[in-house]
Amino acid sequence: VTSKAIGILTLAAGLAALGGVNVFAEEGGAGDPPALDKAFETLQTYDWGADRSLLNPIDEAIIATHGDAAARQALEAKLLAVVTGETTRAAKDFACRKLRTVGTADSVPALAALLPDEELSHMARFVLERMPGEEAAAAMRKTLPQVGRRFLWVFGKRRVTQSTLDGDLEIGVIGSLGARRDAKSIASLTVLLADEDAGVACAAAGSLGLIGTPAAAKALGDFAPTAIESLKPAVADACLVCAENLLADGHASDARALYELLKTEDQPKHIQVAATKGLLAVAARK
Amino acid sequence: MNRSCVLAACFWLMALGGLPAGPARAGDDELLGMIVELVGSPDADMRLLGLQQVREEAPGKAATRRFAALLPDLGPAVQVQLIDALGDRGDDTARPGVLAMLAVETEAVRAAALRALARIGTADDGPALARMAASGSDMEREAARGSLRRLRARGRRTPWSKRWRMRMRRCGSS
Numbered sequence: 171v172t173s174k175a176i177g178i179l180t181l182a183a184g185l186a187a188l189g190g191v192n193v194f195a196e197e198g199g200a201g202d203p204p205a206l207d208k209a210f211e212t213l214q215t216y217d218w219g220a221d222r223s224l225l226n227p228i229d230e231a232i233i234a235t236h237g238d239a240a241a242r243q244a245l246e247a248k249l250l251a252v253v254t255g256e257t258t259r260a261a262k263d264f265a266c267r268k269l270r271t272v273g274t275a276d277s278v279p280a281l282a283a284l285l286p287d288e289e290l291s292h293m294a295r296f297v298l299e300r301m302p303g304e305e306a307a308a309a310m311r312k313t314l315p316q317v318g319r320r321f322l323w324v325f326g327k328r329r330v331t332q333s334t335l336d337g338d339l340e341i342g343v344i345g346s347l348g349a350r351r352d353a354k355s356i357a358s359l360t361v362l363l364a365d366e367d368a369g370v371a372c373a374a375a376g377s378l379g380l381i382g383t384p385a386a387a388k389a390l391g392d393f394a395p396t397a398i399e400s401l402k403p404a405v406a407d408a409c410l411v412c413a414e415n416l417l418a419d420g421h422a423s424d425a426r427a428l429y430e431l432l433k434t435e436d437q438p439k440h441i442q443v444a445a446t447k448g449l450l451a452v453a454a455r456k
Numbered sequence: 457m458n459r460s461c462v463l464a465a466c467f468w469l470m471a472l473g474g475l476p477a478g479p480a481r482a483g484d485d486e487l488l489g490m491i492v493e494l495v496g497s498p499d500a501d502m503r504l505l506g507l508q509q510v511r512e513e514a515p516g517k518a519a520t521r522r523f524a525a526l527l528p529d530l531g532p533a534v535q536v537q538l539i540d541a542l543g544d545r546g547d548d549t550a551r552p553g554v555l556a557m558l559a560v561e562t563e564a565v566r567a568a569a570l571r572a573l574a575r576i577g578t579a580d581d582g583p584a585l586a587r588m589a590a591s592g593s594d595m596e597r598e599a600a601r602g603s604l605r606r607l608r609a610r611g612r613r614t615p616w617s618k619r620w621r622m623r624m625r626r627c628g629s630s
Binding site: 442447449453456 | 487494501
Protein backbone atom coordinates (compact mmCIF):
# COMPACT_ATOMS: atom_id res chain seq x y z
CA VAL A 171 0.00 0.00 0.00
CA THR A 172 1.59 3.27 -1.07
CA SER A 173 1.56 6.43 1.00
CA LYS A 174 -0.70 7.98 -1.64
CA ALA A 175 -3.23 5.20 -1.13
CA ILE A 176 -3.07 5.68 2.65
CA GLY A 177 -3.69 9.39 2.17
CA ILE A 178 -6.74 8.74 -0.02
CA LEU A 179 -8.12 6.21 2.48
CA THR A 180 -7.60 8.64 5.38
CA LEU A 181 -9.37 11.39 3.45
CA ALA A 182 -12.23 9.08 2.63
CA ALA A 183 -12.56 8.02 6.28
CA GLY A 184 -12.54 11.65 7.41
CA LEU A 185 -15.26 12.58 4.92
CA ALA A 186 -17.33 9.59 6.00
CA ALA A 187 -16.96 10.60 9.65
CA LEU A 188 -17.98 14.17 8.91
CA GLY A 189 -20.99 12.89 7.01
CA GLY A 190 -21.95 10.79 10.01
CA VAL A 191 -21.71 13.79 12.33
CA ASN A 192 -23.97 15.77 10.03
CA VAL A 193 -26.54 13.05 9.96
CA PHE A 194 -26.62 12.94 13.78
CA ALA A 195 -26.88 16.71 13.97
CA GLU A 196 -29.89 16.67 11.69
CA GLU A 197 -31.44 13.90 13.69
CA GLY A 198 -31.20 16.19 16.76
CA GLY A 199 -34.03 18.41 17.99
CA ALA A 200 -33.53 21.25 15.51
CA GLY A 201 -33.90 18.92 12.59
CA ASP A 202 -36.96 17.30 14.08
CA PRO A 203 -39.51 20.05 14.83
CA PRO A 204 -42.45 17.71 15.49
CA ALA A 205 -40.52 15.94 18.25
CA LEU A 206 -39.54 19.29 19.75
CA ASP A 207 -43.12 20.56 19.61
CA LYS A 208 -44.30 17.38 21.27
CA ALA A 209 -41.68 17.77 23.99
CA PHE A 210 -42.85 21.33 24.72
CA GLU A 211 -46.43 20.08 24.77
CA THR A 212 -45.43 17.45 27.30
CA LEU A 213 -43.57 20.07 29.31
CA GLN A 214 -46.79 22.04 29.88
CA THR A 215 -48.09 19.33 32.22
CA TYR A 216 -44.75 17.84 33.23
CA ASP A 217 -44.25 17.06 36.89
CA TRP A 218 -41.48 15.53 38.96
CA GLY A 219 -41.55 11.75 38.75
CA ALA A 220 -42.88 11.72 35.16
CA ASP A 221 -40.88 10.23 32.29
CA ARG A 222 -38.02 12.69 31.83
CA SER A 223 -36.94 11.17 28.50
CA LEU A 224 -39.97 12.74 26.80
CA LEU A 225 -38.23 16.10 27.25
CA ASN A 226 -34.98 14.96 25.65
CA PRO A 227 -35.74 16.64 22.30
CA ILE A 228 -35.42 19.99 24.11
CA ASP A 229 -31.94 19.09 25.32
CA GLU A 230 -31.05 17.88 21.84
CA ALA A 231 -32.37 21.09 20.30
CA ILE A 232 -30.15 23.14 22.61
CA ILE A 233 -27.12 21.22 21.39
CA ALA A 234 -28.18 21.31 17.75
CA THR A 235 -28.81 25.07 17.73
CA HIS A 236 -25.36 25.93 19.04
CA GLY A 237 -24.05 28.80 16.94
CA ASP A 238 -27.45 29.42 15.29
CA ALA A 239 -28.68 32.66 16.89
CA ALA A 240 -32.10 32.63 15.22
CA ALA A 241 -32.84 29.06 16.24
CA ARG A 242 -31.64 29.72 19.78
CA GLN A 243 -33.89 32.79 19.98
CA ALA A 244 -36.87 30.71 18.93
CA LEU A 245 -35.99 28.12 21.54
CA GLU A 246 -35.57 30.79 24.19
CA ALA A 247 -39.01 32.19 23.36
CA LYS A 248 -40.59 28.75 23.78
CA LEU A 249 -38.87 28.24 27.13
CA LEU A 250 -39.94 31.70 28.28
CA ALA A 251 -43.52 30.87 27.38
CA VAL A 252 -43.28 27.95 29.79
CA VAL A 253 -41.79 30.14 32.52
CA THR A 254 -44.47 32.82 32.22
CA GLY A 255 -47.39 30.52 31.39
CA GLU A 256 -49.82 28.53 33.50
CA THR A 257 -47.58 25.49 33.87
CA THR A 258 -46.41 23.35 36.73
CA ARG A 259 -43.56 24.31 39.04
CA ALA A 260 -41.53 21.38 37.73
CA ALA A 261 -42.00 22.63 34.16
CA LYS A 262 -40.88 26.12 35.11
CA ASP A 263 -37.93 24.67 36.97
CA PHE A 264 -36.96 22.67 33.86
CA ALA A 265 -37.37 25.69 31.58
CA CYS A 266 -35.21 27.84 33.85
CA ARG A 267 -32.46 25.23 33.83
CA LYS A 268 -32.49 25.28 30.03
CA LEU A 269 -32.58 29.07 29.97
CA ARG A 270 -29.37 29.06 31.93
CA THR A 271 -27.77 27.80 28.72
CA VAL A 272 -29.74 29.62 26.05
CA GLY A 273 -31.12 32.63 27.95
CA THR A 274 -30.28 36.15 26.83
CA ALA A 275 -31.26 39.65 27.92
CA ASP A 276 -34.69 38.94 26.36
CA SER A 277 -35.41 36.58 29.26
CA VAL A 278 -34.51 39.06 31.97
CA PRO A 279 -37.92 40.76 32.50
CA ALA A 280 -39.72 37.43 32.83
CA LEU A 281 -37.10 36.05 35.19
CA ALA A 282 -36.97 39.26 37.23
CA ALA A 283 -40.72 38.95 37.73
CA LEU A 284 -40.09 35.59 39.41
CA LEU A 285 -37.64 36.98 41.96
CA PRO A 286 -40.35 37.75 44.58
CA ASP A 287 -41.93 34.32 44.02
CA GLU A 288 -41.08 32.15 47.00
CA GLU A 289 -41.11 28.97 44.90
CA LEU A 290 -39.34 30.18 41.78
CA SER A 291 -37.05 32.96 42.99
CA HIS A 292 -34.21 30.48 43.39
CA MET A 293 -34.52 29.20 39.83
CA ALA A 294 -34.78 32.73 38.46
CA ARG A 295 -31.51 33.59 40.20
CA PHE A 296 -30.05 30.33 38.92
CA VAL A 297 -30.41 31.81 35.44
CA LEU A 298 -29.68 35.46 36.19
CA GLU A 299 -26.58 34.79 38.25
CA ARG A 300 -24.72 33.30 35.31
CA MET A 301 -26.26 35.25 32.43
CA PRO A 302 -23.77 37.54 30.72
CA GLY A 303 -24.68 41.19 30.30
CA GLU A 304 -25.63 44.07 32.53
CA GLU A 305 -29.41 43.52 32.28
CA ALA A 306 -29.40 40.45 34.53
CA ALA A 307 -27.43 42.21 37.27
CA ALA A 308 -29.57 45.33 36.97
CA ALA A 309 -32.75 43.31 37.41
CA MET A 310 -31.48 41.78 40.64
CA ARG A 311 -30.00 45.06 41.86
CA LYS A 312 -33.38 46.72 41.45
CA THR A 313 -34.81 44.55 44.23
CA LEU A 314 -32.29 45.86 46.80
CA PRO A 315 -32.56 49.17 48.66
CA GLN A 316 -31.85 51.97 46.25
CA VAL A 317 -29.48 54.64 47.49
CA GLY A 318 -30.51 58.03 46.11
CA ARG A 319 -28.06 60.84 45.49
CA ARG A 320 -27.84 63.64 47.99
CA PHE A 321 -29.73 66.69 46.90
CA LEU A 322 -27.78 69.81 47.84
CA TRP A 323 -25.20 67.56 49.43
CA VAL A 324 -24.51 69.83 52.42
CA PHE A 325 -28.10 69.94 53.66
CA GLY A 326 -29.81 67.09 51.93
CA LYS A 327 -30.31 63.62 53.39
CA ARG A 328 -29.37 60.48 51.59
CA ARG A 329 -32.54 58.80 50.40
CA VAL A 330 -32.73 55.05 50.77
CA THR A 331 -35.65 53.00 49.51
CA GLN A 332 -36.69 49.68 51.00
CA SER A 333 -35.87 46.26 49.56
CA THR A 334 -38.65 44.79 47.49
CA LEU A 335 -37.93 41.28 48.72
CA ASP A 336 -38.20 39.73 52.14
CA GLY A 337 -35.85 37.65 54.24
CA ASP A 338 -34.42 34.62 52.51
CA LEU A 339 -35.30 35.83 49.01
CA GLU A 340 -33.37 39.02 49.61
CA ILE A 341 -30.42 37.04 50.97
CA GLY A 342 -30.47 34.96 47.79
CA VAL A 343 -30.36 38.01 45.53
CA ILE A 344 -27.57 39.54 47.61
CA GLY A 345 -25.59 36.32 47.21
CA SER A 346 -26.15 36.24 43.46
CA LEU A 347 -24.96 39.82 43.06
CA GLY A 348 -21.86 38.89 45.03
CA ALA A 349 -21.30 35.84 42.85
CA ARG A 350 -21.48 38.12 39.80
CA ARG A 351 -19.01 40.52 41.47
CA ASP A 352 -21.40 43.31 40.60
CA ALA A 353 -19.60 46.50 41.64
CA LYS A 354 -22.70 48.63 40.99
CA SER A 355 -24.48 47.06 43.96
CA ILE A 356 -21.85 48.16 46.47
CA ALA A 357 -23.88 51.18 47.66
CA SER A 358 -26.99 49.06 48.30
CA LEU A 359 -24.99 46.31 49.97
CA THR A 360 -23.30 48.86 52.22
CA VAL A 361 -26.72 49.97 53.44
CA LEU A 362 -27.68 46.35 54.08
CA LEU A 363 -24.65 45.81 56.32
CA ALA A 364 -26.62 47.60 59.00
CA ASP A 365 -29.84 45.65 58.35
CA GLU A 366 -31.59 44.45 61.48
CA ASP A 367 -31.90 40.96 59.96
CA ALA A 368 -28.54 39.39 60.78
CA GLY A 369 -28.85 37.01 57.82
CA VAL A 370 -29.21 39.92 55.41
CA ALA A 371 -26.28 41.77 56.99
CA CYS A 372 -24.05 38.66 56.83
CA ALA A 373 -25.01 38.07 53.20
CA ALA A 374 -24.25 41.71 52.35
CA ALA A 375 -20.82 41.43 53.97
CA GLY A 376 -20.13 38.19 52.11
CA SER A 377 -21.11 39.69 48.78
CA LEU A 378 -18.98 42.78 49.33
CA GLY A 379 -16.11 40.39 49.99
CA LEU A 380 -16.76 38.54 46.75
CA ILE A 381 -17.04 41.77 44.75
CA GLY A 382 -13.59 42.58 46.08
CA THR A 383 -13.00 46.03 44.64
CA PRO A 384 -11.31 48.87 46.57
CA ALA A 385 -14.76 50.45 47.11
CA ALA A 386 -16.10 47.19 48.56
CA ALA A 387 -13.00 46.95 50.76
CA LYS A 388 -13.61 50.46 52.05
CA ALA A 389 -17.22 49.63 52.89
CA LEU A 390 -16.15 46.52 54.79
CA GLY A 391 -13.22 48.27 56.44
CA ASP A 392 -15.42 51.11 57.67
CA PHE A 393 -18.09 48.74 58.95
CA ALA A 394 -15.85 46.12 60.62
CA PRO A 395 -14.97 48.11 63.79
CA THR A 396 -18.62 48.96 64.43
CA ALA A 397 -20.08 45.51 63.69
CA ILE A 398 -22.02 43.89 66.50
CA GLU A 399 -20.49 40.82 68.10
CA SER A 400 -22.68 38.28 66.26
CA LEU A 401 -21.70 39.77 62.89
CA LYS A 402 -17.96 39.96 63.51
CA PRO A 403 -17.06 36.45 62.23
CA ALA A 404 -18.97 36.97 58.97
CA VAL A 405 -17.45 40.42 58.48
CA ALA A 406 -13.93 39.13 59.19
CA ASP A 407 -14.47 36.29 56.74
CA ALA A 408 -15.74 38.73 54.12
CA CYS A 409 -12.72 40.98 54.67
CA LEU A 410 -10.39 38.03 54.10
CA VAL A 411 -12.17 37.07 50.87
CA CYS A 412 -12.17 40.70 49.76
CA ALA A 413 -8.45 41.05 50.45
CA GLU A 414 -7.73 37.88 48.48
CA ASN A 415 -9.70 39.21 45.52
CA LEU A 416 -7.97 42.59 45.77
CA LEU A 417 -4.58 40.94 45.77
CA ALA A 418 -5.49 38.75 42.81
CA ASP A 419 -6.62 41.86 40.92
CA GLY A 420 -3.41 43.75 41.68
CA HIS A 421 -4.67 46.07 44.46
CA ALA A 422 -1.96 45.08 46.92
CA SER A 423 -2.11 48.21 49.09
CA ASP A 424 -5.88 47.87 49.61
CA ALA A 425 -5.44 44.19 50.42
CA ARG A 426 -2.71 45.05 52.92
CA ALA A 427 -4.96 47.58 54.67
CA LEU A 428 -7.68 44.95 55.15
CA TYR A 429 -5.21 42.33 56.39
CA GLU A 430 -3.74 44.83 58.86
CA LEU A 431 -7.25 45.52 60.13
CA LEU A 432 -7.73 41.80 60.85
CA LYS A 433 -4.36 41.21 62.46
CA THR A 434 -5.23 43.06 65.62
CA GLU A 435 -5.39 41.42 69.05
CA ASP A 436 -9.16 41.75 69.33
CA GLN A 437 -9.65 39.29 66.46
CA PRO A 438 -9.87 35.52 67.07
CA LYS A 439 -6.58 33.70 66.68
CA HIS A 440 -7.50 31.93 63.41
CA ILE A 441 -8.40 35.26 61.83
CA GLN A 442 -5.08 36.75 62.97
CA VAL A 443 -3.19 33.82 61.47
CA ALA A 444 -5.13 34.10 58.20
CA ALA A 445 -4.46 37.85 58.06
CA THR A 446 -0.75 37.30 58.72
CA LYS A 447 -0.67 34.75 55.93
CA GLY A 448 -2.34 37.32 53.70
CA LEU A 449 0.30 39.89 54.60
CA LEU A 450 2.98 37.36 53.69
CA ALA A 451 1.25 36.90 50.33
CA VAL A 452 1.22 40.68 49.84
CA ALA A 453 4.94 40.88 50.61
CA ALA A 454 5.64 37.98 48.24
CA ARG A 455 3.78 39.78 45.45
CA LYS A 456 5.83 42.98 45.69
CA MET B 457 41.71 39.91 21.55
CA ASN B 458 39.49 39.48 18.53
CA ARG B 459 35.98 40.79 18.10
CA SER B 460 34.24 37.52 18.93
CA CYS B 461 36.02 37.37 22.29
CA VAL B 462 34.84 40.87 23.13
CA LEU B 463 31.28 39.97 22.14
CA ALA B 464 31.38 36.79 24.22
CA ALA B 465 32.67 38.74 27.23
CA CYS B 466 29.88 41.30 26.82
CA PHE B 467 27.31 38.50 26.61
CA TRP B 468 28.45 36.87 29.84
CA LEU B 469 28.65 40.19 31.65
CA MET B 470 25.06 40.95 30.63
CA ALA B 471 23.91 37.46 31.57
CA LEU B 472 25.57 37.61 34.99
CA GLY B 473 24.22 41.10 35.56
CA GLY B 474 20.72 39.76 35.07
CA LEU B 475 21.09 37.03 37.67
CA PRO B 476 19.54 37.73 41.06
CA ALA B 477 22.25 38.04 43.68
CA GLY B 478 20.20 37.44 46.81
CA PRO B 479 16.99 39.31 47.61
CA ALA B 480 16.73 41.51 44.56
CA ARG B 481 13.22 42.82 45.08
CA ALA B 482 11.99 45.19 47.74
CA GLY B 483 9.27 42.73 48.74
CA ASP B 484 11.78 39.94 49.38
CA ASP B 485 13.39 41.78 52.28
CA GLU B 486 10.02 42.50 53.81
CA LEU B 487 8.89 38.91 53.29
CA LEU B 488 12.07 37.48 54.82
CA GLY B 489 11.80 39.89 57.75
CA MET B 490 8.24 38.76 58.39
CA ILE B 491 9.13 35.08 58.19
CA VAL B 492 12.09 35.54 60.53
CA GLU B 493 9.86 37.34 63.01
CA LEU B 494 7.23 34.59 62.79
CA VAL B 495 9.75 31.78 63.30
CA GLY B 496 10.95 33.48 66.47
CA SER B 497 7.43 34.25 67.67
CA PRO B 498 6.42 33.00 71.13
CA ASP B 499 2.98 32.22 69.69
CA ALA B 500 2.93 28.60 68.50
CA ASP B 501 0.37 29.21 65.73
CA MET B 502 2.30 32.13 64.29
CA ARG B 503 5.53 30.16 64.54
CA LEU B 504 3.99 27.28 62.60
CA LEU B 505 2.92 29.74 59.92
CA GLY B 506 6.50 31.02 59.71
CA LEU B 507 7.86 27.47 59.48
CA GLN B 508 5.41 26.66 56.73
CA GLN B 509 6.77 29.66 54.83
CA VAL B 510 10.33 28.36 55.36
CA ARG B 511 9.24 25.06 53.86
CA GLU B 512 7.35 26.34 50.85
CA GLU B 513 7.86 30.05 50.18
CA ALA B 514 10.61 32.67 49.80
CA PRO B 515 12.76 30.80 47.32
CA GLY B 516 16.49 31.40 46.97
CA LYS B 517 19.76 30.60 48.65
CA ALA B 518 20.00 33.98 50.38
CA ALA B 519 16.67 33.30 52.09
CA THR B 520 17.84 29.82 53.14
CA ARG B 521 21.05 31.28 54.58
CA ARG B 522 19.03 33.80 56.57
CA PHE B 523 16.72 31.11 57.94
CA ALA B 524 19.62 28.82 58.85
CA ALA B 525 21.36 31.71 60.63
CA LEU B 526 18.45 31.83 63.07
CA LEU B 527 19.23 28.39 64.47
CA PRO B 528 21.79 29.26 67.18
CA ASP B 529 19.55 31.89 68.77
CA LEU B 530 16.43 29.75 69.11
CA GLY B 531 15.31 27.50 71.92
CA PRO B 532 15.75 23.73 71.45
CA ALA B 533 12.10 23.05 70.63
CA VAL B 534 12.04 25.69 67.93
CA GLN B 535 15.46 24.58 66.67
CA VAL B 536 14.01 21.11 66.06
CA GLN B 537 11.08 22.61 64.14
CA LEU B 538 13.27 24.88 62.05
CA ILE B 539 15.77 22.15 61.23
CA ASP B 540 12.90 19.94 60.06
CA ALA B 541 11.55 22.82 57.97
CA LEU B 542 14.96 23.48 56.43
CA GLY B 543 15.23 19.79 55.60
CA ASP B 544 11.85 19.88 53.89
CA ARG B 545 12.91 23.03 52.04
CA GLY B 546 15.63 20.90 50.49
CA ASP B 547 18.17 23.65 49.83
CA ASP B 548 21.67 22.46 50.73
CA THR B 549 22.68 26.05 51.50
CA ALA B 550 21.37 25.29 54.99
CA ARG B 551 23.77 22.36 55.39
CA PRO B 552 26.55 24.17 57.35
CA GLY B 553 24.03 25.59 59.82
CA VAL B 554 22.39 22.20 60.26
CA LEU B 555 25.74 20.43 60.67
CA ALA B 556 26.62 22.86 63.45
CA MET B 557 23.55 21.63 65.30
CA LEU B 558 25.09 18.15 65.56
CA ALA B 559 27.31 19.54 68.30
CA VAL B 560 24.59 20.96 70.56
CA GLU B 561 23.67 19.47 73.91
CA THR B 562 20.03 18.66 73.23
CA GLU B 563 19.57 15.16 71.85
CA ALA B 564 16.36 16.03 69.97
CA VAL B 565 18.14 18.84 68.12
CA ARG B 566 21.00 16.56 67.10
CA ALA B 567 18.50 13.95 65.91
CA ALA B 568 16.64 16.58 63.88
CA ALA B 569 19.91 17.65 62.25
CA LEU B 570 20.65 14.03 61.36
CA ARG B 571 17.17 13.67 59.88
CA ALA B 572 17.55 16.84 57.80
CA LEU B 573 20.80 15.58 56.28
CA ALA B 574 18.76 13.04 54.32
CA ARG B 575 17.51 15.95 52.18
CA ILE B 576 20.29 18.51 52.31
CA GLY B 577 23.33 16.39 53.10
CA THR B 578 26.11 15.39 50.72
CA ALA B 579 28.42 12.44 50.35
CA ASP B 580 30.73 14.08 52.85
CA ASP B 581 28.11 13.61 55.58
CA GLY B 582 28.17 9.85 55.14
CA PRO B 583 30.88 9.15 57.73
CA ALA B 584 29.25 11.34 60.37
CA LEU B 585 25.90 9.67 59.77
CA ALA B 586 27.51 6.24 59.89
CA ARG B 587 29.22 7.08 63.15
CA MET B 588 25.96 8.25 64.71
CA ALA B 589 24.09 5.25 63.31
CA ALA B 590 26.51 3.04 65.17
CA SER B 591 27.20 4.92 68.37
CA GLY B 592 24.53 7.57 68.96
CA SER B 593 21.63 7.48 71.37
CA ASP B 594 18.50 5.59 70.35
CA MET B 595 16.97 8.71 68.84
CA GLU B 596 20.15 9.63 66.99
CA ARG B 597 20.69 6.10 65.72
CA GLU B 598 17.18 5.96 64.31
CA ALA B 599 17.55 9.37 62.63
CA ALA B 600 21.01 8.62 61.23
CA ARG B 601 19.92 5.25 59.85
CA GLY B 602 16.89 6.83 58.23
CA SER B 603 19.09 9.45 56.59
CA LEU B 604 21.61 6.88 55.44
CA ARG B 605 18.83 5.01 53.72
CA ARG B 606 17.72 8.13 51.87
CA LEU B 607 20.96 9.94 51.31
CA ARG B 608 22.40 9.45 47.86
CA ALA B 609 26.00 10.45 47.50
CA ARG B 610 26.23 13.26 45.02
CA GLY B 611 28.73 12.84 42.23
CA ARG B 612 29.23 9.16 43.03
CA ARG B 613 27.62 6.22 41.38
CA THR B 614 26.85 4.18 44.49
CA PRO B 615 24.51 5.62 47.10
CA TRP B 616 26.19 6.09 50.48
CA SER B 617 23.65 3.90 52.17
CA LYS B 618 24.43 1.05 49.83
CA ARG B 619 28.18 1.43 50.37
CA TRP B 620 27.58 1.50 54.11
CA ARG B 621 25.60 -1.73 53.93
CA MET B 622 28.36 -3.28 51.81
CA ARG B 623 30.95 -2.20 54.36
CA MET B 624 28.88 -3.65 57.21
CA ARG B 625 28.55 -6.93 55.31
CA ARG B 626 32.32 -7.00 54.80
CA CYS B 627 32.85 -6.37 58.52
CA GLY B 628 30.38 -9.15 59.35
CA SER B 629 32.06 -11.69 57.05
CA SER B 630 35.60 -10.98 58.24
